[in-house]
Amino acid sequence: xxxxxxxxxxxxxxxxxxxxxxxxxxxxxxxxxxxxxxxxxxxxxxxxxxxxxxxxxxxxxxxxxxxxxxxxxxxxxxxxxxxxxxxxxxxxxxxxxxxxxxxxxxxxxxxxxxxxxxxxxxxxxxxxxxxxxxxxxxxxxxxxxxxxxxxxxxxxxxxxxxxxxxxxxxxxxxxxxxxxxxxxxxxxxxxxxxxxxxxxxxxxxxxxxxxxxxxxxxxxxxxxxxxxxxxxxxxxxxxxxxxxxxxxxxxxxxxxxxxxxxxxxxxxxxxxxxxxxxxxxxxxxxxxxxxxxxxxxxxxxxxxxxxxxxxxxxxxxxxxxxxxxx
Amino acid sequence: xxxxxxxxxxxxxxxxxxxxxxxxxxxxxxxxxxxxxxxxxxxxxxxxxxxxxxxxxxxxxxxxxxxxxxxxxxxxxxxxxxxxxxxxxxxxxxxxxxxxxxxxxxxxxxxxxxxxxxxxxxxxxxxxxxxxxxxxxxxxxxxxxxxxxxxxxxxxxxxxxxxxxxxxxxxxxxxxxxxxxxxxxxxxxxxxxxxxxxxxxxxxxxxxxxxxxxxxxxxxxxxxxxxxxxxxxxxxxxxxxxxxxxxxxxxxxxxxxxxxxxxxxxxxxxxxxxxxxxxxxxxxxxxxxxxxxxxxxxxxxxxxxxxxxxxxxxxxxxxxxxxxxxxxxxxxx
Numbered sequence: 001x002x003x004x005x006x007x008x009x010x011x012x013x014x015x016x017x018x019x020x021x022x023x024x025x026x027x028x029x030x031x032x033x034x035x036x037x038x039x040x041x042x043x044x045x046x047x048x049x050x051x052x053x054x055x056x057x058x059x060x061x062x063x064x065x066x067x068x069x070x071x072x073x074x075x076x077x078x079x080x081x082x083x084x085x086x087x088x089x090x091x092x093x094x095x096x097x098x099x100x101x102x103x104x105x106x107x108x109x110x111x112x113x114x115x116x117x118x119x120x121x122x123x124x125x126x127x128x129x130x131x132x133x134x135x136x137x138x139x140x141x142x143x144x145x146x147x148x149x150x151x152x153x154x155x156x157x158x159x160x161x162x163x164x165x166x167x168x169x170x171x172x173x174x175x176x177x178x179x180x181x182x183x184x185x186x187x188x189x190x191x192x193x194x195x196x197x198x199x200x201x202x203x204x205x206x207x208x209x210x211x212x213x214x215x216x217x218x219x220x221x222x223x224x225x226x227x228x229x230x231x232x233x234x235x236x237x238x239x240x241x242x243x244x245x246x247x248x249x250x251x252x253x254x255x256x257x258x259x260x261x262x263x264x265x266x267x268x269x270x271x272x273x274x275x276x277x278x279x280x281x282x283x284x285x286x287x288x289x290x291x292x293x294x295x296x297x298x299x300x301x302x303x304x305x306x307x308x309x310x311x312x313x314x315x316x317x318x319x320x321x322x323x324x325x326x
Numbered sequence: 327x328x329x330x331x332x333x334x335x336x337x338x339x340x341x342x343x344x345x346x347x348x349x350x351x352x353x354x355x356x357x358x359x360x361x362x363x364x365x366x367x368x369x370x371x372x373x374x375x376x377x378x379x380x381x382x383x384x385x386x387x388x389x390x391x392x393x394x395x396x397x398x399x400x401x402x403x404x405x406x407x408x409x410x411x412x413x414x415x416x417x418x419x420x421x422x423x424x425x426x427x428x429x430x431x432x433x434x435x436x437x438x439x440x441x442x443x444x445x446x447x448x449x450x451x452x453x454x455x456x457x458x459x460x461x462x463x464x465x466x467x468x469x470x471x472x473x474x475x476x477x478x479x480x481x482x483x484x485x486x487x488x489x490x491x492x493x494x495x496x497x498x499x500x501x502x503x504x505x506x507x508x509x510x511x512x513x514x515x516x517x518x519x520x521x522x523x524x525x526x527x528x529x530x531x532x533x534x535x536x537x538x539x540x541x542x543x544x545x546x547x548x549x550x551x552x553x554x555x556x557x558x559x560x561x562x563x564x565x566x567x568x569x570x571x572x573x574x575x576x577x578x579x580x581x582x583x584x585x586x587x588x589x590x591x592x593x594x595x596x597x598x599x600x601x602x603x604x605x606x607x608x609x610x611x612x613x614x615x616x617x618x619x620x621x622x623x624x625x626x627x628x629x630x631x632x633x634x635x636x637x638x639x640x641x642x643x644x645x646x647x648x649x650x651x652x653x654x655x656x657x658x659x
Binding site: 010138141142146149150154157161213258259262271 | 454458460461463464465467469470473474475551554555558559560561573576577582583585591593597598599600601602605612
C-alpha cells in the first residue's frame with residue numbers, strides 16, 4: 001500500500017511538472033507567437049481567437065505570472081484547452097477526444113503484442129545462449145535502429161503501392177460513417193494492419209534484447225542452479241524460476257520505454273494519415289497551431305503517466321517485495 | 327531503442343586494469359565493425375560536401391530518374407541529385423547527434439553522480455528531477471519547444487534534444503555510483519582526508535567510464551533519430567540538408583505514390599546503418615562491463631555456456647565429462 005501511495009504521489013508531481021512546463025514554454029520563448037500568427041493568418045483570426053490566444057500565452061500585460069498560472073489551472077480543470085486554428089472554431093479538447101481512441105487502440109494492441117512476442121523470444125534466446133536464436137540479434141539491432149516512420153514508408157511502398165494488399169492511408173474506409181457495426185470495425189481493423197505491423201516490428205527488438213540480457217544474468221543465479229539440481233523439468237526452471245524473475249526489470253523498463261513507443265506511434269500515424277493524435281500533431285506543426293500542439297503534449301503525457309501507473313500496479317502484483325512494507 | 331529497455335543492472339565496476347586490458351573491448355568483432363562503420367560516416371561528414379558530384383540544390387532536366395551511372399541514387403522531381411543531398415547532409419546529422427550526446431552526457435554525469443554520491447535530500451531531489459524527465463515523452467516536448475522558436479538551426483536542435491534526453495544516463499549513473507560509494511577504496515580515500523571532489527573525480531569517475539561511454543553512445547543514437555524525425559515532420563529548418571530533410575521532400579512530393587523508391591530508401595538505410603554501428607559499439611561496451619552477456623563469438627568461442635554454471639572451456643573438459651546434475655538434452659545447445 002505504501003508503495004502504491006508513493007507511486008501515486010510521484011505521478012501527481014510529474015503531472016504537475018508537465019503541466020507547468022507546458023505553461024512556461026510559450027512564456028519563456030523569445031518573440032511574440034501571437035503577432036507572428038496574426039500576420040500569418042492575415043485577419044482571418046477573429047477577435048475571440050486572439051483573446052483566447054493572448055490568455056493562453058500570457059501576453060495579457062496586466063496580469064502577473066502567478067495570476068496567469070492560477071488562471072491557466074482553472075481553465076485546465078474546466079477542460080478548456082483553447083481553440084484550435086486548424087479546426088477553427090472547434091475547441092482543442094473536442095479535436096483530441098475524437099482522435100484519442102484511435103491512438104489508444106493502436107498503441108495498446110501493438111504494445112501488448114510486441115511485449116508478449118518480444119519477451120517470449122527473449123526468454124528462449126537468453127536460456128539457450130549460442131543457439132540459432134542468437135543470429136536474430138543483429139537483425140533486431142538493425143530494425144530497432146531504423147526510425148519507425150521510415151519502416152512505415154517502406155511498408156507503404158511494398159504492401160500498398162507495389163502489391164496493393166492494404167490501404168494506403170486513413171483509419172477506415174471513407175465511404176463509411178463511424179459507428180459500432182461490423183462493416184466499420186472490420187474496415188478499421190483492415191486499415192490498422194499495416195501501421196500495426198510497422199510498430200510491432202520496430203518495438204519488438206527492444207523487448208527481445210532486454211529480456212535476453214536479463215535471462216542471461218538471472219540464469220546463473222543460485223536459485224536457478226538449485227532448481228536444476230533438484231531435478232525439476234527444464235520448462236519449469238525456465239519459466240517459473242528464471243523467466244519469472246527476469247521479467248521484473250522488463251516490466252519497469254516497459255513503463256519507461258512507453259514514452260518512446262508513443263512517440264514512435266505518433267510518427268507512424270503521420271506517415272499513414274491515421275486519424276489519431278499523431279496526425280493531429282503533424283497538422284498542428286504544419287499550421288503552427290499552438291493550442292492544439294500543447295493540448296497534444298498534455299494528453300500524451302497524461303496518458304503515458306496513467307499507463308505507467310498501471311505498469312506499477314502490475315509490478316506490485318508480480319513482485320512481493322514491493323508489498324512487504326505494507 | 328535498445329537503450330531504453332535494458333534495465334539498470336548494477337554491475338561490478340571495471341577493474342582498474344592496465345592499458346592493454348582496457349583496450350580489450352576493441353578486440354570484439356561487434357565493436358570493431360561498429361567503429362569501422364562509424365569511421366566511414368565521420369569521413370563522409372568531413373569530406374562529403376567536397377566529393378558530392380552535384381550541388382544538392384541544383385535542379386536539372388533529369389526529373390525523377392532511377393539510379394544510373396550519372397546519378398547513383400537517382401534524382402528528385404526537380405532533378406536534384408539524391409546522392410549529393412545525402413553526402414552533404416551527413417555532416418549535419420553527425421554534428422547534431424554528437425553535440426547533443428555530449429551535452430546530455432555532461433548533464434547526466436553532473437546530476438547522476440552528484441545524486442548518487444551526495445545522498446540524502448540532494449539525492450531525493452535530483453532523482454525526482456530525472457525520473458520526471460524520464461516519464462515525460464521526449465519527442466512531443468522537443469517538437470513543442472522547437473516549433474516555438476523562430477530560428478531552428480542545428481545548434482538549437484542539439485540543445486533541445488540534450489535537454490530532454492539526459493535523464494536515462496543520469497539514472498544509470500546514480501545507481502552505479504551508489505554501489506561504488508561505500509567500497510573500501512573510497513572509504514580509504516576518505517579516511518586519508520581526500521576532498522569530496524577529488525574522490526568523485528579520481529576514485530569514482532574512472533570506474534564509471536564504461537557506463538558513461540555507453541550512455542553517451544545511447545544518447546547519440548536517440549539524438550540522431552530525434553533530429554531526423556524533426557526534419558522529417560518539418561519542425562527543423564528544412565533549408566539545411568540532412569537525411570531527414572531528404573525524407574521530408576520525398577514524403578511531401580509523393581515519392582511513394584510515384585514508386586520513386588530511390589528517393590527515400592538510401593537515406594533510411596544510412597540512418598539504420600549508422601544506428602546499428604552505434605548499437606554494436608554499445609554492445610561491445612556492455613559485454614566488456616558484464617562478461618556474461620558475451621555471445622559465442624571471438625575469444626569465447628571455445629567456451630561452452632551452461633545455464634547455472636561457470637563457463638567451461640571445451641578444450642580442457644572432454645565431452646561426456648560435463649558437470650553432474652545437468653539434463654543431457656542441453657548438449658544440443
